[in-house]
Amino acid sequence: MVSPAWEERAYLDHAATTVLRPAARDAFLEASQAWGNPSSVHTAGRRARGVLDEALSRIAELLEVPRSWLIMTSGGTEADNLALRAVPLGVRAKDPSRTAVAVAATDHPAVLATARALAAGPEPLEVREMPVDERGVLRPEGVEAALAGSRASVLSAALVNNETGAVQDFPALAAAARAHGTLVHTDAVQAIGHVPLPTADVDLMSLSGHKLGAPVGVGVLVARPDVPFAPTSTGGGQQRGVRSGTLDAAQAAAFAAALGEALDERERRAAEVRGLTARLRRGIAEIDPEVRFTLPEDSPQSGHILHLVHPGADSDALLFLLDERGIDASAGSACSAGVTQASPVLAAMGVSDDDSRGALRLSLGWTSTQRDVDLLLAALPEALRRARAVGSLRR
Amino acid sequence: MKVLAAMSGGVDSAVAAARAAEAGHEVVGVHMALSKNRDQTRTGSRGCCTVEDASDARVAAERIGIPYYVWDLSDDFHDLVVEDFLAEYAAGRTPNPCVRCNERIKFASLLERATALGFDAVCTGHYASIRADGPGGAPSLHRSRNQAKDQSYVLAVMGPEAARRSLFPLGEDETKEQVRAEARARGLGVSTKPDSYDICFVADGDTRGFLERHLGEAPGEVVDADGTVLGTHRGTHGFTIGQRRGLGIQQPAADGAPRYVVDIDPASRQVVIGAAELLSRRELVATDVISFEPLAPGQAVHAQIRAHGEAMPGRILEVPEGAAAPGTVGTPDGALRLALETPVRGVAPGQTLVLYDGDRVLAAATLERRP
Numbered sequence: 001m002v003s004p005a006w007e008e009r010a011y012l013d014h015a016a017t018t019v020l021r022p023a024a025r026d027a028f029l030e031a032s033q034a035w036g037n038p039s040s041v042h043t044a045g046r047r048a049r050g051v052l053d054e055a056l057s058r059i060a061e062l063l064e065v066p067r068s069w070l071i072m073t074s075g076g077t078e079a080d081n082l083a084l085r086a087v088p089l090g091v092r093a094k095d096p097s098r099t100a101v102a103v104a105a106t107d108h109p110a111v112l113a114t115a116r117a118l119a120a121g122p123e124p125l126e127v128r129e130m131p132v133d134e135r136g137v138l139r140p141e142g143v144e145a146a147l148a149g150s151r152a153s154v155l156s157a158a159l160v161n162n163e164t165g166a167v168q169d170f171p172a173l174a175a176a177a178r179a180h181g182t183l184v185h186t187d188a189v190q191a192i193g194h195v196p197l198p199t200a201d202v203d204l205m206s207l208s209g210h211k212l213g214a215p216v217g218v219g220v221l222v223a224r225p226d227v228p229f230a231p232t233s234t235g236g237g238q239q240r241g242v243r244s245g246t247l248d249a250a251q252a253a254a255f256a257a258a259l260g261e262a263l264d265e266r267e268r269r270a271a272e273v274r275g276l277t278a279r280l281r282r283g284i285a286e287i288d289p290e291v292r293f294t295l296p297e298d299s300p301q302s303g304h305i306l307h308l309v310h311p312g313a314d315s316d317a318l319l320f321l322l323d324e325r326g327i328d329a330s331a332g333s334a335c336s337a338g339v340t341q342a343s344p345v346l347a348a349m350g351v352s353d354d355d356s357r358g359a360l361r362l363s364l365g366w367t368s369t370q371r372d373v374d375l376l377l378a379a380l381p382e383a384l385r386r387a388r389a390v391g392s393l394r395r
Numbered sequence: 396m397k398v399l400a401a402m403s404g405g406v407d408s409a410v411a412a413a414r415a416a417e418a419g420h421e422v423v424g425v426h427m428a429l430s431k432n433r434d435q436t437r438t439g440s441r442g443c444c445t446v447e448d449a450s451d452a453r454v455a456a457e458r459i460g461i462p463y464y465v466w467d468l469s470d471d472f473h474d475l476v477v478e479d480f481l482a483e484y485a486a487g488r489t490p491n492p493c494v495r496c497n498e499r500i501k502f503a504s505l506l507e508r509a510t511a512l513g514f515d516a517v518c519t520g521h522y523a524s525i526r527a528d529g530p531g532g533a534p535s536l537h538r539s540r541n542q543a544k545d546q547s548y549v550l551a552v553m554g555p556e557a558a559r560r561s562l563f564p565l566g567e568d569e570t571k572e573q574v575r576a577e578a579r580a581r582g583l584g585v586s587t588k589p590d591s592y593d594i595c596f597v598a599d600g601d602t603r604g605f606l607e608r609h610l611g612e613a614p615g616e617v618v619d620a621d622g623t624v625l626g627t628h629r630g631t632h633g634f635t636i637g638q639r640r641g642l643g644i645q646q647p648a649a650d651g652a653p654r655y656v657v658d659i660d661p662a663s664r665q666v667v668i669g670a671a672e673l674l675s676r677r678e679l680v681a682t683d684v685i686s687f688e689p690l691a692p693g694q695a696v697h698a699q700i701r702a703h704g705e706a707m708p709g710r711i712l713e714v715p716e717g718a719a720a721p722g723t724v725g726t727p728d729g730a731l732r733l734a735l736e737t738p739v740r741g742v743a744p745g746q747t748l749v750l751y752d753g754d755r756v757l758a759a760a761t762l763e764r765r766p
Contacts (some may be wrong), residue, residue: 316464316467317508317511317512320464320512321512323462324462386511386512386513389511390508390511390512393504393507393508393511
């Protein structure tokens, strides 16, 4: 296939992973020369520890939390696993009446599958899934029901949904949870660099490096010091004994550099990205009068994700045709096996299986420009015509 | 041409895709995901349906230098192949799911989808040969040069229209070893994978267990040709015409000769057993005819009734309306009738009948119960 050269392509899948920032790459390469185990007591170890400490201090400063609140992980999934596995078990060990966890029905599988695994395990925990409205926002009565009886140890909800971009109201969620003594966790993986972080309102927050321009393979769980963790990860006892394993100074340095840039330019970039998304929305509506945008323009959202449905189109075919024309896009969250499952996020928002077959997620980031919008809008009419022809083959 | 290469993750389809690309076609590799809940790793001789197979196909595509996608055809596969397989067994017939998959998925769903996306042809690693030597350049389907690997029998149902838009780059290869050697030379890491034989959607290879799980129990009688009840069974789907073992009969035949399943009547749920002679058929009846060229009564043909069987000489007795023109499908009611020179044993309804003239495929049809 003769596909367009890299520089003629439009990358519209920043929610899957964003472009590596040169500052993060430089920081990684420089820090990687300070080899040594940060836990060793000799000179090489101290040198690596120095690089690591500097990176952690910078991350803490940027997030406006003490350094001791940071637990480095391999990414967002591991951070979510700690928050949804080690914390509920840790809380229950101290307070046997805390036998439940509350999760948003639209949460990422890193949260939902972890909670469900606990529900199926020995000494199962009760999993209370909180419903959302058609804007993807948690329904207050559902949150209250999940907190009822003060049995939930942790309430978890993504700050920004990875498929739709819907944003939750954390001051309100935190107030409700605190009234029941329930800890609050947010997966802020998609939020960082796009919306302000609710650091003061939460006890636990998951972050991922590759969504903000650091390499894949590094994440952070921000955890207040009074949050109890069960020892689910055992080993040398690094990082409060919560997450054992030799710390990666180079990844921490890259994370710090990417985070610094992302937060420094957040307000300016977020406004630009919002403008581009609005132009995409208008342009697509002109091309396809039948298009259904999953979130109305005025509902709470991050501004970097535009999720929509082209009724009657086959989204696998649409992604193929867009790719061929130089556009990298997605139908929702990436899936390892390549088999499309009806989106549980859309189902939870009341979208039918038939409609979610024509789904398209366009997500923007720190490298997005008007040219990306123009390329997509130029490629879409023909791609959509063919994707509908494929959709009509379905019996 | 713009060519879609179907890539199972095995050696044949990888080499076929590489040859199509080398021939100058614009090739895109596609792995068909045929099951919603796929095993992560391969076990036994299944060779197409695991995540590991998809990953092998991806690595091969990368090595060839072509784009690669996974297409989810699991709904079509379930509805058109797995459900059909179960319904056929429930009706006392013996289906061939690989034939149905070629007919309804590879050379239908996949091909239609490819055409809608702007592809000119689908390329697979099948061992058969397509030549444009029919009247007016019409395509003809031939046995592969490698007779041991020949797959024309399971491909014949594709019909001439699909053949016109298909490429089989391995059809002229003499041996599988050539293909494996070429895979090694091209650095396609799949060259050591074993060939696949089992039914891909029966994960553990236990077809009878699969049928019992899905069809449940439907008890009936085991009778002899006179209707005398000799025993009972848990479902006709446990039997196939010509079967000798596992009949569940206590007393031996009066003459001590072995007995076989000679008929299955789904309506009464009776399994009829009898001596080997009762299995013999000289006349074959088949419906759903798909022909590559016109058929005529009196025409001498060779008939093959199972995947690894021999083609047997015979003569067409009757041609259903519609099947006289190539590419058309006979109505289910209209039957193709055929007389064999020598009687054959074990004609199972539901199996595919393929008619040949030498190595050239004339038509495919589905065998029916009685002459």
